[in-house]
Amino acid sequence: MAYDVVVIGSGPGGYVCAVKAAQLGLKVAVVEKRATYGGTCLNVGCIPSKALLHASEMFHQAAHGMEALGVEVAAPKLNLEKMMAHKEATIKSNVEGVAFLFKKNKIDGFIGTGKIAAAGKVSITGDDGKVQELEAKNIVIATGSDVAGIPGVKVDIDEKIIVSSTGGISLDKVPGKMVVVGGGVIGLELGSVWQRLGAKVTVVEYLDNILGGMDGEVSKQFQRMLAKQGMEFHLGAKVTAVAKAGSGAKVTFEPVKGGDATVLDADVVLIATGRKPYTEGLGLEAVGVALDNRGRVEIDGHFKTNVAGIYAIGDVVKGPMLAHKAEDEGVALAEILAGQHGHVNYDVIPGVVYTQPEVASVGKTEEELKAAGISYKVGKFPFTANGRARAMLATDGFVKILADKDTDRVLGGHIVGLGAGEMIHEIAVLMEFGGSSEDLGRTCHAHPTMSEAVKEAALATFFKPIHM
Ligand SMILES: Cc1cc2nc3c(=O)[nH]c(=O)nc-3n(C[C@H](O)[C@H](O)[C@H](O)COP(=O)(O)OP(=O)(O)OC[C@H]3O[C@@H](n4cnc5c(N)ncnc54)[C@H](O)[C@@H]3O)c2cc1C
Numbered sequence: 188m189a190y191d192v193v194v195i196g197s198g199p200g201g202y203v204c205a206v207k208a209a210q211l212g213l214k215v216a217v218v219e220k221r222a223t224y225g226g227t228c229l230n231v232g233c234i235p236s237k238a239l240l241h242a243s244e245m246f247h248q249a250a251h252g253m254e255a256l257g258v259e260v261a262a263p264k265l266n267l268e269k270m271m272a273h274k275e276a277t278i279k280s281n282v283e284g285v286a287f288l289f290k291k292n293k294i295d296g297f298i299g300t301g302k303i304a305a306a307g308k309v310s311i312t313g314d315d316g317k318v319q320e321l322e323a324k325n326i327v328i329a330t331g332s333d334v335a336g337i338p339g340v341k342v343d344i345d346e347k348i349i350v351s352s353t354g355g356i357s358l359d360k361v362p363g364k365m366v367v368v369g370g371g372v373i374g375l376e377l378g379s380v381w382q383r384l385g386a387k388v389t390v391v392e393y394l395d396n397i398l399g400g401m402d403g404e405v406s407k408q409f410q411r412m413l414a415k416q417g418m419e420f421h422l423g424a425k426v427t428a429v430a431k432a433g434s435g436a437k438v439t440f441e442p443v444k445g446g447d448a449t450v451l452d453a454d455v456v457l458i459a460t461g462r463k464p465y466t467e468g469l470g471l472e473a474v475g476v477a478l479d480n481r482g483r484v485e486i487d488g489h490f491k492t493n494v495a496g497i498y499a500i501g502d503v504v505k506g507p508m509l510a511h512k513a514e515d516e517g518v519a520l521a522e523i524l525a526g527q528h529g530h531v532n533y534d535v536i537p538g539v540v541y542t543q544p545e546v547a548s549v550g551k552t553e554e555e556l557k558a559a560g561i562s563y564k565v566g567k568f569p570f571t572a573n574g575r576a577r578a579m580l581a582t583d584g585f586v587k588i589l590a591d592k593d594t595d596r597v598l599g600g601h602i603v604g605l606g607a608g609e610m611i612h613e614i615a616v617l618m619e620f621g622g623s624s625e626d627l628g629r630t631c632h633a634h635p636t637m638s639e640a641v642k643e644a645a646l647a648t649f650f651k652p653i654h655m
Contacts, residue, residue, distance in 0.1 A: 198226020
């Protein structure tokens with residue numbers, strides 16, 4: 188069978204690229220080695236983790252957050268099996284949604300492991316060992332990423348006691364003690380889930396701050412909030428061993444700067460030290476597709492590899508490992524393959540941590556602006572001064588806006604607070620249009636909303652906020 192485009196991998200990069208290419212009139216096939224479409228994101232990543240974050244937050248609210256509002260309920264009882272069933276049902280409806288989109292757009296889906304046999308040829312090996320071959324004018328590598336271990340430490344992940352995020356979203360009981368290795372987004376989100384359900388969670392992080400790469404002030408204040416919730420942190424700590432012991436495990440770490448080792452006991456250890464590009468078994472070496480020094484498929488500004496007719500997008504290439512970045516690359520590449528001018532603005536890709544409160548960020552951090560020698564001004568507004576936040580007892584957090592000192596153009600926005608992941612988008616849209624803090628501050632915002640804090644932070648950046 189001959190196609191205009193064969194996409195290998197059906198995650199948010201691959202399936203979105205396929206749908207867009209089909210919408211633009213191309214004949215498209217997708218090859219996926221999992222039993223269901225949707226990739227890491229829908230099967231074991233974004234979607235299941237958010238189902239658990241929401242459900243565990245509801246449990247926590249029922250236990251702790253309602254009395255002050257005059258709602259007195261008996262102590263809630265956890266039914267973990269039902270919570271997991273909710274997660275599974277959420278996955279099912281989402282992966283079925285992708286299958287529906289394939290059908291609607293006349294995309295041929297193949298379940299099996301894809302391999303690039305040669306430029307223009309993709310072979311598919313099914314579970315039964317049968318091989319079939321597709322001809323493709325263009326091949327898109329969208330094979331995503333896989334769990335990375337701890338550099339230099341041999342860890343035996345059994346997905347029961349020592350787990351990756353995949354095991355971490357499927358535990359069958361709440362651990363008494365959970366040690367999370369890695370204070371990044373995934374570690375803090377899943378750590379929050381199990382902490383809300385009753386686990387004592389300790390995070391061990393190599394860097395001196397959590398959420399490496401986020402704005403320093405945001406990261407510090409957010410850590411304080413998590414500590415207030417009971418999460419314990421060991422920062423600047425290098426894990427040297429993770430090993431099973433009895434019915435649990437032991438995690439050994441030492442200060443990065445040198446010093447005595449500490450050993451922590453855990454019922455479950457979550458390894459959340461990042462992800463690595465997944466290129467195994469694709470036959471890239473034989474076809475001559477180049478990888479960069481971090482094992483990612485090397486691409487040019489138009490997602491083209493060094494081999495004609497072979498492209499790559501998503502977690503398997505450079506850039507932030509985020510579903511929406513993969514999706515936008517999928518759309519841009521489909522447009523390019525259809526003869527249009529697809530483009531991704533890498534300066535405006537929001538990042539969200541779906542804890543409570545949420546952390547959301549877009550554009551530059553203060554540290555990045557300083558390093559680039561850009562003169563900037565800062566405007567901040569705390570949710571303690573926002574009427575709606577007070578009414579909802581959601582006063583934790585703040586909005587921070589960074590703008591060019593001379594032109595007032597907004598260069599970055601950072602929000603810690605309830606619903607930060609939704610609020611960040613007005614700053615993203617503003618930045619897409621090259622808007623200024625004055626533009627944002629003069630935009631009428633409905634009252635009373637949490638978003639008024641975004642407007643006030645913009646006013647603070649431009650001149651002065653009203654309500655502070
Ligand atoms: C626990 C967790 C939570 C996350 N939460 C978020 C979040 O809230 N927001 C966010 O933006 N990102 C989140 N991410 C990251 C997000 O999942 C990834 O950035 C995103 O899935 C990348 O999309 P992709 O299409 O590049 O690859 P993937 O989603 O990894 O999909 C690649 C697909 O390719 C398939 N494949 C690989 N090799 C082959 C082959 N040879 N043949 C056929 N198929 C193959 C794989 O089976 C997989 O299904 C999370 C990740 C995890 C693990």
